[in-house]
């Protein structure tokens with residue numbers, strides 16, 4: 001799924017597949033995803049729990065551990081395929097060029113270490129020779145950038161609220177000014193008000209640094225307010241990618257339609273659509289379209305042939321047989 005007339009892609013993911021080995025067969029967690037992340041943009045990766053978002057993030061960073069494995073694909077960062085790099089080359093690149101705020105990051109801060117030490121570790125691992133004073137100044141600057149008061153420097157994680165811990169994780173992610181940040185459900189564990197504030201901080205920081213960002217989440221409504229484009233994921237596949245306005249005005253894939261109908265609307269007081277969750281066994285996806293078992297528009301073709309993503313409007317890509325022959329209405 002590529003767009004012409006766009007800024008250059010900083011990150012390009014091609015046919016990435018990540019499977020988990022289980023006694024009953026491989027779980028096809030990420031089963032051939034393609035997308036590009038453009039310079040300076042925020043791309044939302046949205047889909048319900050278990051659809052493979054976190055696995056995709058780990059696959060991009062080459063952090064997949066057994067029983068998981070990368071089966072195939074390319075992850076091109078500024079044209080360089082990360083799958084070709086050695087572990088030591090990858091270590092240099094993580095945090096410095098490509099950083100991940102993993103799901104649940106704020107709960108995995110080291111409880112025995114003060115905030116300044118945790119940030120310092122990230123800086124030290126990559127920038128040997130930085131003076132103590134420079135490092136301290138940099139940490140204070142980072143705290144300020146993410147909206148934390150100076151006193152947090154000397155505090156332990158347990159002395160901080162959830163929102164503050166999440167800000168520390170953001171500070172660590174930007175400490176080495178990476179080109180790309182992947183934030184996995186970074187606001188999901190926070191309450192609604194804090195969620196918004198932290199998300200805004202993330203975007204402000206992103207703007208001021210000019211980094212490109214992938215925001216992973218399951219809340220389509222929240223995502224719509226944060227990102228430039230949305231990639232909708234279902235059972236290991238990206239079924240649609242489009243600009244936020246396009247996808248909200250005319251979602252093309254039946255699953256995107258379902259997700260958007262389930263966003264609560266204050267104006268309309270519509271009853272919420274109940275989403276069922278992925279219905280097939282992830283070890284044995286049905287042949288043909290991945291969404292066929294839940295799709296209200298399912299046709300014979302969908303049970304036999306996998307739909308290929310195609311651009312139905314500028315920048316709007318959808319993998320659905322309903323669009324294969326006909327033009328978008």
Ligand SMILES: Nc1ncnc2c1ncn2[C@@H]1O[C@H](COP(=O)(O)OP(=O)(O)O)[C@@H](O)[C@H]1O
Pocket residue numbers: 020021022027029047048049050051052053054055056066067068282
């Ligand atoms: N260690 C594992 N072993 C087996 N299956 C796993 C493992 N980790 C994740 N999975 C499976 O991979 C799929 C994708 O999981 P995940 O990437 O965590 O989804 P998401 O982040 O979208 O909730 C799910 O079906 C999940 O059960």
Ligand SMILES: [Mg+2]
Pocket residue numbers: 053054055103184185
């Ligand atoms: Mg996840």
